[in-house]
Amino acid sequence: MLKIPSFLNFRSRPVNGQDGEELPSLKERLIALRNIPRMFKLIWKTSPPMTLANLGLRLIQAATPLAMLYLGKLIIDEIVRLVGSGGNDLSYLWKLVAAELSIAILSDLVGRGISLLDSLLGDLFTNRTSVQLMDKAALMDLENFEDSTFYDKLERARRQTTGRMVLMSQALGQVQDIITITFLAGGLIAFNPWLIVLLVVTVIPAFLGEAHFNTRSYSLMRRWTPERRQLDYLRYTGASDLTAKEVKIFGLSAYLTRLYEQLANDFYRANRALAVKRASWGGFLAAVASMGYYSAYALIAWRTASGHLSLGDLTFLAGSFSRMRSLLQGILTRFSSLAEGALYLNDLFEFFELQPQIVSPPHPRPFPAPIRRGFVFEGVGFRYPGSQEWALRHISFELKAGEKLALVGENGAGKTTLVKLLARLYDPGEGRILLDDFDLREYDVQDVRREIGIIFQDYVRYHFTAGDNIAIGRIEARENRSQVENAAKQGLADSVIEKLPGRYEQILGKRFDTGVELSGGEWQKIALARAYMRDAQT
Numbered sequence: 001m002l003k004i005p006s007f008l009n010f011r012s013r014p015v016n017g018q019d020g021e022e023l024p025s026l027k028e029r030l031i032a033l034r035n036i037p038r039m040f041k042l043i044w045k046t047s048p049p050m051t052l053a054n055l056g057l058r059l060i061q062a063a064t065p066l067a068m069l070y071l072g073k074l075i076i077d078e079i080v081r082l083v084g085s086g087g088n089d090l091s092y093l094w095k096l097v098a099a100e101l102s103i104a105i106l107s108d109l110v111g112r113g114i115s116l117l118d119s120l121l122g123d124l125f126t127n128r129t130s131v132q133l134m135d136k137a138a139l140m141d142l143e144n145f146e147d148s149t150f151y152d153k154l155e156r157a158r159r160q161t162t163g164r165m166v167l168m169s170q171a172l173g174q175v176q177d178i179i180t181i182t183f184l185a186g187g188l189i190a191f192n193p194w195l196i197v198l199l200v201v202t203v204i205p206a207f208l209g210e211a212h213f214n215t216r217s218y219s220l221m222r223r224w225t226p227e228r229r230q231l232d233y234l235r236y237t238g239a240s241d242l243t244a245k246e247v248k249i250f251g252l253s254a255y256l257t258r259l260y261e262q263l264a265n266d267f268y269r270a271n272r273a274l275a276v277k278r279a280s281w282g283g284f285l286a287a288v289a290s291m292g293y294y295s296a297y298a299l300i301a302w303r304t305a306s307g308h309l310s311l312g313d314l315t316f317l318a319g320s321f322s323r324m325r326s327l328l329q330g331i332l333t334r335f336s337s338l339a340e341g342a343l344y345l346n347d348l349f350e351f352f353e354l355q356p357q358i359v360s361p362p363h364p365r366p367f368p369a370p371i372r373r374g375f376v377f378e379g380v381g382f383r384y385p386g387s388q389e390w391a392l393r394h395i396s397f398e399l400k401a402g403e404k405l406a407l408v409g410e411n412g413a414g415k416t417t418l419v420k421l422l423a424r425l426y427d428p429g430e431g432r433i434l435l436d437d438f439d440l441r442e443y444d445v446q447d448v449r450r451e452i453g454i455i456f457q458d459y460v461r462y463h464f465t466a467g468d469n470i471a472i473g474r475i476e477a478r479e480n481r482s483q484v485e486n487a488a489k490q491g492l493a494d495s496v497i498e499k500l501p502g503r504y505e506q507i508l509g510k511r512f513d514t515g516v517e518l519s520g521g522e523w524q525k526i527a528l529a530r531a532y533m534r535d536a537q538t
Contacts, residue, residue: 034342055172060110122168153347365443419454459530473531
C-alpha cells in the first residue's frame with residue numbers, strides 16, 4: 001500500500017469510523033436547534049417579502065390534504081347514494097368533482113410557488129452568507145490562515161453557505177405538516193382515539209433509528225474534514241494550470257492519483273460501513289411502522305364491512321390514517337434531520353463568532369502624513385504560532401523617513417517576517433515597533449497597511465483584466481484610469497500591456513477562454529505596478 005506522505009497530515013482511521021469518536025449527545029443536539037431561529041433571522045434579512053409569501057403559501061398548502069380527503073368521501077358517498085336510489089340528478093356530484101379539481105389545481109400551483117420561493121431564497125441566502133464569510137475571513141489574522149485547525153473551521157463554514165436552504169424548507173415543512181396532522185387527527189380521534197396512539201408507538205422506533213444514524217453521519221463528516229481538504233488539495237494539484245508544468249516534468253500524475261485514490265477509498269469505506277448499517281436498521285424499523293399501519297387499516301376495513309362505516313368514511317379514514325402516518329414519519333425523521341442540520345449550522349455560526357487578535361484601538365491615532373521621523377524597532381522578537389524557534393529576536397534599528405534599506409540574509413533569516421511585522425500582519429511577541437515615536441499598535445490597522453506598499457515573493461497572479469491586476473493595489477481607485485496607467489508606467493508594465501490584444505481590458509492567465517498568459521518577468525512588472533498603485537509612503 002502506498003504510504004501517505006507526512007505533509008498531508010493524514011491520520012489513519014479504521015473503516016468503521018469508530019476510533020474513539022465522540023457523538024453529539026441528545027442535549028447538544030437539542031441545544032443546536034437554537035441555531036434554526038438564527039438561520040431564519042438571516043433568511044428574513046435576505047428578503048422579508050419572499051419569506052412572508054413562503055409562509056403564507058405553506059399555510060394554504062397545509063389545509064389542502066384534509067379538504068381533498070373530505071371531498072373524496074363526499075364523492076364516494078354520493079355515488080353510492082345515486083347507485084342505491086337509481087337517481088339521475090348528477091349536479092351535486094359534478095359540483096363535488098369540480099371542487100376537488102379546483103383544490104387539486106390550487107395545491108399544484110401553491111406547491112410550485114413554494115418551490116420557486118425556496119429556490120430564489122436559497123440563491124439569495126447563499127449569496128448573502130458567502131459574502132459574510134468572505135468579509136469575516138478578510139478580518140481574521142494572517143496567523144489564522146497558517147493554522148490547519150482554522151482551515152478546518154473555514155472549510156466547514158464554507159460548506160454551510162450552500163445547501164442550508166434545505167434546512168429552511170425542512171423547518172417550514174415541519175410547521176406545515178404539524179398543521180395538516182392537526183386537521184387530520186380530528187377525524188381519526190372522533191372515530192377511534194387509539195388509532196393515534198398506535199400510529200405514534202409504531203413510528204417512534206424508526207425516528208430514533210434515524211436520529212442515531214444522522215448523528216453518526218454528522219460525526220463522520222466532521223472528523224474527516226482534514227482528509228476532505230486533503231482530497232481537494234490533491235484533486236487541485238493533479239489538475240491545475242499552476243501545477244501542470246511540474247506535474248509533467250517530474251511525472252507526478254500517477255503518484256498524485258494513487259494518493260488521491262487511497263485517501264478517497266478510505267473515506268468511502270468509512271462512509272459505506274455507516275450507510276449499510278443505516279439501510280439495514282432503517283428497513284427493519286420501517287417494517288415495524290408498516291405493521292402498525294396495516295393493523296389500523298384492518299380495523300377500519302372491518303368496521304366498514306360490519307356496516308358501522310360508509311364507503312366514504314372508509315376512504316376518508318383510511319386516507320387520513322395513511323397520510324397521517326406518512327406525515328408523522330416525515331415529522332419525526334425531519335426533526336432528526338433538523339437537529340443534524342442545526343449541528344452543521346454550528347460550524348457556520350462558530351466561524352462568524354471568531355474574532356481577530358490584531359485590531360485597531362478604540363480611538364486610533366491619526367496616521368502621520370507625511371511620515372516625519374520613520375520607524376524604530378526596539379528589541380523586537382517574534383515566533384510563529386506553534387513554533388518554539390524565534391523567527392526574529394533582539395532586533396533593534398531605525399528606518400528614517402525617505403531612507404532606503406536593503407535586508408540581506410539566508411532563506412529563513414526573517415526578512416519577510418520583518419516586513420510582515422512592519423505591515424501589522426503580525427504583532428511582535430517581544431519589544432515594539434514605533435512610527436514617529438508612537439507604538440504602531442496605536443494606529444488604525446487599515447491606515448497602516450494602506451500606507452505600506454509590499455510585493456511578496458509569492459505575489460498573486462489574479463485572473464482579472466490587466467487594469468484590475470494593477471488597480472488591486474488601491475482597489476477603490478479602480479475607475480481612475482490615469483492613476484492605473486501611471487502605476488503601470490512606474491512599474492515598467494506599460495510596455496507589457498501595450499502588446500496585449502485588449503490592452504488594459506485584457507484578461508490575464510489561461511483560466512478563462514479569452515485570457516492571455518504572461519511570462520514570469522512580465523507578471524513581476526504587473527505586480528510592481530500594483531505596488532506603485534498604492535502610492536504609499538513606505
